[in-house]
Amino acid sequence: MDSETAIQLLEAQRQVWDHSYAYIKTMAVQSAMELDIPGVVQSHGKPITVGELGSALKIAPARTPFLARLMRMLAHMGYFVENLKDGDDETATSYSATLMCGFLVKDSPFNAATWFLLANDPIAVDPWRSFGAWIRQPPAAAGGGDFPFTHAHNGKKLYEVCRDVPRIAKMMNEGIGRDIWLFSKALMAKCGSHFQDLKSIVDVGGHTGTISEALAEAFPGIHCTVFDLAQVVSPAGDVFQEIPPADAVFLKVSSSKSYDAPSHNTRSDEESFFPHLSMHTALGELVKC
């Protein structure tokens, strides 16, 4: 083997190893949340050393080197800024919180813990586990509903699982609620003026009405209708049956793309796995910022 091939193979192997151990990042975030590390670092008010953090978390000194490794990992992932000290004493390294860290703080209005638990729940992970088995099966008869998700959940789509499993419904409602809170602030800050001439609007898949509340507060003249499924609001409806009349339909489009990347409105990966998202492309966007 020539040296160039050897180096290319080693690099390829490194990437495969990265993927083999990808779960470590997820587990590091989970451990940080369980220990409330983000809350302790943020409330400290200034960079906190690993030693101080260990004391605050009541961790035995013998275990502090493990805490140091966890903190280093979380810093590499973007949750903390690391301030290295000269010398070998890992416990003297200090850390301060980044914007990302705020999403893991318990009392934050945009805390992402529930979403994290949902994303790692067997309900979400099982479709991936059975993907190989599903894709080898002959396609189901026409009529829709043939997805890895439905295959893993006895033919049920995500919102049917939500309707039938209270634990998932609770996590979805809480997770979506926190997500919309932040989104509604960004929406009003970045494109609030798009709504000013409207007399009425219907928020399709509007959950419990957080966006409508923000709209009504900014533009008291707008009549907002929140339109969602029966397990979320009452009166309820199904977007595939009818949408109440209004000057405009508001529909937030989910995308896996970065907020900085140009949007080409293609089917996202999630859309293919979670059939409920197809309603987003079925109706298109009202507001493009």
Ligand SMILES: C[S@@+](CC[C@H](N)C(=O)[O-])C[C@H]1O[C@@H](n2cnc3c(N)ncnc32)[C@H](O)[C@@H]1O
């Ligand atoms: C991912 S949440 C999005 C909530 C909010 N619009 C946002 O942008 O954050 C999707 C919402 O669509 C609702 N939904 C799903 N299928 C629906 C349907 N067939 N008709 C009406 N609402 C639906 C769900 O109950 C949920 O509240």
